[in-house]
Amino acid sequence: MQVEDTRQRAHAAVRQELAEQPDAVIEEVARRHGLPPLDATRCLPGSFWCEVSGEHFESVLQEVSDWGEVLVIVHNQDLILEVRCRMPPGQCAHGFYNLKGQGALGGHLRPERCAAILLVRRPFMGCDTASLQFFNTEGEGMFKIFLGRDEQRRVRPDQLQRFQTLAAERTGRPRLWVGDGEEAP
Structure with missing residues (x-):
């Protein structure tokens, strides 16, 4: 108690x-x-986020691999590691989701450890941000994928549209918003 x-x-x-x-x-x-x-x-305020089950780990990553350049972040007590790249495609084999590709990002991820994927849109350091945040079974962050930015440092509209579509299709939420001059859904 x-x-x-x-x-x-x-x-x-x-x-x-x-x-x-x-x-x-x-x-x-x-x-x-x-x-x-x-x-x-x-x-966070409910309008800022929605949640997708970790069961969708592989399909969400496959979808994001087609979005263009993003910012992948690993944030824990010891480091904040950032890689700006196209999310490589991958596939499950031998107990891992294996990232394939010749770019800067590669690795082997454990999809069964992903309990939740939160799609988050919120202000950060004076800018609108949108990210997919992957959390493990202990509630710790696995990694985050932030949408890319255009020349004016705004979230890329093409990626934001795909992000909002993903949120709507996976959770039924019509859109996430940060209240920055936008109307509530």
């Missing part, structure tokens, strides 16, 4: 902090309040 009360208070504190500062670094907010990043991300 006491553990649950502590957790509820932590969630309430994170919701309050993110309402006041929606562009805060989620991982830092989560750490301060003793929550995994998945729980903290779910505390």
